[in-house]
Amino acid sequence: MTFALEFTLLILLLVTAAGAIFVKDLISAVLLLGCYSFFLALVWAWLGAVDVAFVEAVVGAGLATVLFLLTLFGTAPKDNRLRRPPPPMAAVIALPLLGILLLYAANDLPEFGDPGSPASVHISPTYLEQSYSDTRTPNVVTAVLMDYRSLDTMVETVVIFAAGIACALLLRRQTS
Amino acid sequence: MKIFLLCVLVLLALLIGAYLYRVLQGPTIFDRVLGLNGISTKAILLLIVIGMYFERVEMFVDISTGYALLNLVGALAVAKFLEQRGLP
DSSP states (O other), X not given: OTTHHHHHHHHHHHHHHHHHHHOXXXXXXXXXXXXXXXXXXXXXXXXXXXXXXXXXXXXXXIIHHHHHHHHHHHHSOSOOBOOOOOXXXXXXXXXXXXXXXXXXXXXXXXXXXXXXXXXXXXXXXXXXXXXXXXXXXXXHHHHIIIIITHHHHHHHHHHHHHHHHHHXXXXXXXXX | OHHHHHHHHHHHHHHHHHHHHHHXXXXXXXXXHHHHHHHXXXXXXXXXXXXXXXXXXXXXXXXXXXXXXXXXXXXXXXXXHHHXXXXX
């Protein structure tokens, strides 16, 4: 009972991911990827990472679907069925082994919500205690993003702005 | 109350499976778009019930509003695509 929602959401995630790979045409694959992002956002929200869930829902499920469709609109031929070659044998053997290795390594991760985990004892308490007196911002995430890492955020904004300009230029050339 | 909300969450997540079948199986693209819209409405509900479960509804209402707005844009983009491109 305790993990019922986690299991349901993860099964839905797996089904949509497999569907996006195996489906026959490109539009359906794009729609299924939107589905996938949304289930991922639900998982983030359920685990308490509300900001990540917000970004995933808005960017992954909303904007990425629109951008994929615009790309298809501009580039793909009229027949957008997928004819994919069978995957190479090395990938079929190596990728499941890699998955098993990652699952084995995940055994060593600390418990979810463990207050003694390294991420919770190293530097997070400092930010939680001092961010309000340092920056006068009630939200700790905002304080870290906009005050402690403000230069980083500024350059990220420059990158996103440049990407937006590039998208706008490409799409404008398409319509004219 | 928590148990009740968790049951509601699991039932809603299972309900998404019915829509997902239509999205995966749907013979035409319209079935898939309709299934996706159904999934998004269920998922908005799921987000708000998750907010009630954690007793932070006001934060989750923001996420679900943003998703609802952008989902409308996505549905419009699919419709525009099909209008200009013709049916597959």
